[in-house]
Amino acid sequence: MGFLGAWLALELRRRWRAMLALALVVAFALATVLTAVAGARRGASALDRLRAVTLPADALVSNQEPDLDWNRVRALPGVEGVAPYAIAGIHVDDMPLNWSCVPPVDAAMWRDLERPVVLAGRLPDPRRADEVVVQWRFTRLYGKGVGDTVRIQLDTPEEVDLVAESGGATPGGHGPTVTATIVGIIRSPYFSDGVDGPGVVLPSPGLFQKYRDNLLGAHHKGFSIALVRLADGAAGVERLRTQMATLIGHPVQIDTLAETGRHYDQLLDYEAVSLLAFALAALAAATLLVGQHLLRSTGGVLADLRTLRASGLTPRQEALAAALGPVAATIAGTVLGVLGAAAASPWMPIGAAANFEPRPGADFDPVVLLPPLVVVPLLVAVTTVVAARIARSAAVRTRTPPASALVSAATRAGLPVPVVTGLRYALGRGQGLPIRSALSGTLAGVLGVTAAFTFSTGVQDASEHPERFGQTHHLLVFLGYNGEGSAGVLPKVATDPDVLAVADARVGAASTGGNAYVVYGSRPVRNAVPSVVVSGHPPVTDADVLLGVTTAERLRAGVGDVVRITGRGASADFRVSAIGFLPIGVSNTYDDGALVTAEGYDRAFRTFDLHLGHVVFRPGADTGAAVARLSRLVGPKIGLVPAIMPPQMSEFRDVRILPGALAVFLAALAVAAAAHAVTITGRRRRHDIAVLRALGMTRPQARLIMLTQAGTLGAFGLIAGVPLGLIAGRGLWRLVTHDYTPMVYVPPVPVATLALITPVTLAAAAAIAAQPARSMARLAVSRILRAE
Template structure:
């Protein structure tokens, strides 16, 4: 050990710059890998950790019935808490008109259960409001950021008059509220599964139950138009949901009450954050691989140089074990210091995580120390560095004692020789493909593998990103094949004459299809499902069918993927269905409309206020009438598809005027909002680029190492060729050819593999989301990959070619 320490003192004096560089490399690599790994764990668990702290609601119950008696629901034995909210409205003054009804502002709380007995929030800042004060409110984090507010600021709520609620608002209008104004002081920032920021939304504000009580007439009206829905927390969680659904039907006599399983919403959030975590984990793995190549090469070169110097001392009795120990001590010390710095960097970077969708669910944003990852990663890094250094030193010592053996010639190199190509081409090809022998041996296989993996990884990442960008920018991938729409009726009552309005829409020259869409809720067995009527007015809108087909008769139904899963059905199954309750009348008994439906396909459906594109079902118009007789419906709307290139805003204004004139009342045709899922997909579009960049670094590092090693180990070969007449430009050409051959091998194998891997990964994600899969093609990347790879390879080669050209043959041969 004394000998090793003595050598370490000499090593530190002579090579401190090299050891410092090695330590910095290890610090940067360790910090990047540990930050990404810790960020992966944090993002992947954000939803689960938020749930554990917030008493999440189990279901959202939407009877949409004025005067609904919620006390009967509270009395059910499986119900732990009911949090009522009014489906009403008020504005926040000073916000853009499109955002005046900010976030949760449309759902004023009725009663004290919400945010206490269920959806109890974590406080990100400030304090919880006093439920007895009407002038306080809490907000989401995004609200403060988007509107540039701070804790303690006051915003003003403007409420409607009771007459507006009973008149214009109840008939689907949206006039400016002209009732009282109430200042609201922002006292806290909250987060809970239900009260979290939605992707692309400006955030939300939530006043107190006292606010609702003070302005009850301004929020609930004096007539029978405004209704109260509720969040429900069940004692047994999701497992009690079937029992609750049966009891809800029993106590209300209704089969058409929409019950959302909030666990599905949580699973969707976990799916999105899980996808981001998977990509980040791949990034961490790629960073680790790049670091292993870069740092492993540095350690190998450093150890080999130390062994070469220490061999002189072996004549004085230095043993092989002492040689390896002395050679490994300096790099091991650098690894220890670099790892400590990397851990400190990862701790500092923890405040930047999680990323993407997980930031909306993280219950404790800011600094976070994931000690299992940090400590485990640090120990693994130090041990691997010591092991790699010791192995490299032992290998260098063994190589010095081993007699030289012959090297198999490459078939491509032999072909180049047979074709009589110029000497630099022949030599460069052999340098790229043949390892050589003895002290001139060069590890060419890692460089070839690195080139292939680099091209494969970059192209796969860009192909994957092409799928992300295409899907996020095309609403049809989410089943939205129409561009504008209008709301025609609510609760079985149309606001205007719907028939003339629909015909006027279909008559417009820019309109290619119109669907008369009625919406209701049916029970398929014990599973409530939102259903849409497919009733073309003229040409029918195109629907997205994932498998099977659309329904063709009144006894058929096509289900969206999540509803199919929730009802435990498959294509071809038959299921009993119960729709609206029909009162007794002349010649007809009262009761629930029922029937049996056969599942014909898996489809996407329009997004509505009570469903997304993967929950719901299509019925034919006759099938809808069978389950909702007498013209009953929950909502009535029109979906309108325009010709390609038509401006939805301009078309909406023109169609509004035409439909209003035909219907004898106001019909507002507006562009259809893009699915929230598109924004969720869009959030991950930068991660594949980062992943591709790391893989590109891996490839460039492998190539740089091969060229550097070739120049150092094959100096004798180059010197002999120079002595035989090879010029300096030809010497530079040797390394350029070597780099070009490596690049061509990478392109030949990496391009097709990259396309396959990128498309396979995107198909897996598309099926998981789900979205309509269309094979992505990064056309620009595919065209530019070849020239870019060749240019980078030759740029790297030029860094070493100048050194090769400056070799002095006499000096090299005399030293050899």
């Protein structure tokens, strides 16, 4: 056995605890970083991988014509598949799923398009009415899976007619009961779980075929909408709009599902970036911790090796011997870290990406997990060898580094010696002391924590305030559809003492230059329901229009431009008075569509698709009691439902933990940097402080030196890091509200963070300095000076 082998064996016996600690730190840190990076890669690609295997639909045709023959749509040039499903609410046991469980009309669903990934079981037999499939979230919410049964309670045909007449009243559920077996768990781009979704039961097409009247009504007043797959993909949607308008005789709302997909792409990108930021913070903290361990262990090993120099130990052998123990521990820790990341893969991806993952479960990503097996030990070896060489050469350097300007100013001001000494240790560049890294680490930590919590405040605000997305109303009143509605209802609603504002809104599908969207014609019944605008002012005259943010981008229109709106039976020119947000409806999102006055609506439309009321309750009102009163007031034929909340609110709630987790690692980075600096200073300045003690410095003064050093590091981080962190956090949040999720930007103010970060930072500094300060106060002065 050569010298290096013998030295490694000796190190394993003498320093096994330190090597075990290093291996565990490397394993935990590497498992954390690799899990986050692999999860980010997996999450960012989840939706694309799901699209690749499921024949996704390209368009959603929001038809409202009863008895539309979908075979005529299938025959249109460029149409590859049409899968209609009935707009009908069904009762599933006691679960609140009525309008989420859509019955497919025929076997085209899951065959010609949206061919799902079957996570468990199989697809239902399209000829059987007693088979259903469910989405993954349903199994988690209700504890039922493949082989279990659910009870489907249908409406009577007369109850369905009542729903059709009212435009949305809650169905009665007094029709036939079907006990259906869950035969599969499915996932496709369209049939995927929402972040906060209710969990969905999807019946077999056989249910519609057997109980058509119970889904469409005795007089078939109900209707169906359809998913469509096109030969040209999203590029063929404009052609389909023209074809459908010709087929039906008026514009039809047709949504390009690629636009919805872009939103989810952006959401998944945001989650991936957040995970990568978390991984980067964890890597920085781990690098600092491992680096500190390496510096300490290298210093100890070099002290032992120094006695062998007289026996002919070369600098190269000395550096290699110093690296053997850390490299051996790192190899073991790296293997454990990679195995830990692989073991954690079943919990990835997280957030919204988990709802699109086509292959949930364990996943080994060789691109992420294999390189660290070589790179990490190599980096540790290089770092240790370099540190050993620097330490050896530093031992002969005697040049005194210049003092910082602040230390010089403190000296000239006559501040007490312990304070000046503590400032010098915090800000000056001592021989081999990690001062600059401590200042940088503390600054990065405070800046990162402030930025992360500032950003988190914006996320929390968005997840709790629907008005950021333009939703200022609290209740929807369904009055009718297809030109038929109930008059005199909204004035009754306006008389309730808890009602602050009521708007009468007619809704119709319109188009501009091949772009289809929904237009709201709104008239105040009692006060005005506030409109949320990004620029400009809400419509005032019959020639004004507010365009949704996304609609304005598609039309390339800005405030002051003129757009021509073609509705059902008419068309007219409107001046864009505002860019902003709209009420979420059956066929539009909050950022898509247009809003005009009631008189403006009459210029472009001769009828309406939907007739709605938007109700705003006064602040502090008991909305449950108010809705109960209104239900009794308007009767069973009028549908009252809570305002539809933007799904983005749930998505923000789902990722709210990520900025906080990032802040924790950045705080660990700051604490580790400061703790390392203070601890190393205490060890390497023992002789200097012993001299000061011999010259008359008291024990409390010796403690003050370490407290001043730690406090200065904390103060530096606070003075520079808090304002920079506030700017960075707000900048990132503005980027999200502008580029990722259109919404009203409100500068986030992390009140709790700003109130607590100073006392917490200074308390942490005091805690960090406590042990080194105690050691400085208890120095054996005579023994240290004799040793020198």
